[in-house]
Amino acid sequence: MSKGTRFVRNIKRQEGRIDSFWYRGDTIATIDFPNGKSISADACGEVQVSFEVDGKFFKGDEAVAEARYKLKLTNVDLDKLNEHDGWSMNNWFAIREYDINGECREDE
DSSP states (O other), X not given: OOTTOOEEXXXXXXXXBOXXXXXXXXXXXXXXXXXXXXXXXXXXXXXXXXXXXXXXXXXXXXXXXXXXXXXXXXXXXXXXXXXXXXXXXXXXXXXXXXXXXXOEXXXX
């Protein structure tokens, strides 16, 4: 690797799924620097959502699992949930900086 070269790894992106909701608990990208330091983008925080589909009501972790895995919803669908159902909290992406020992030094 030449001086200044960065290596990007762990890039996760699903078509139609940009919101951090889809990546809860996942590191979606990591950049490794030649000096041994790295930064990562992680989806973190609590998700509280509820919605109804075909007469069945989902909330909490069950709603998250239903939206992510069974119904295969996208960002467009999340916008519709926001209009008619219940979002009380969504997660976010955090940018974390790690030193050469892998210790987290910055968390924003």
